[in-house]
Amino acid sequence: MTHRFPTGAIGLASRADLQTSAPMQPRTFWSVLRGTFAPADTKLVSAVCIPPGARLLLKDIPERMQHEIAVGPAEEVTFAQATAASHSYRDAVRFQNGREILLQQLREGQRVLVHDLSSAEAAKPIGEVLVADR
DSSP states (O other): OEEEOTTSOEEEOOHHHHHHSOOOOOOOHHHHHHHHHSOOOOOOOOOOOOOTTOEEEEOOOOHHHHHHHTOOSSEEEEEEEOOOOTTSOOEEEEETTSOEEEGGGSOTTOOEEEEEOTTOSSEEEETTEEEEOO
């Protein structure tokens, strides 16, 4: 699932990790400021690393995004790296129509199923998500 991490970045996390962690509250100016001085006592959620070239099924695509990039509510996408530049968001998904968006543009809580990790050397199953060995 897409998840907003404490840094504010959106990435992928396993459903099992998210179900056992405390729910994230909406990020407002005041909640960020309060968290800076008194961090919440929550369980950390690990990011799921997906290699570029992996095929995913992206579900729960918001209607507005469907119209903007001409896709349906669920689409097969390819995980991509938009840039190699440091200090920038680089994880992206490429739709079959050629459109590419950063993970940062996805809504938190969207479901993502891994179809194929063809570019991974070795993979092992972890629930519904496959994670490449490091």
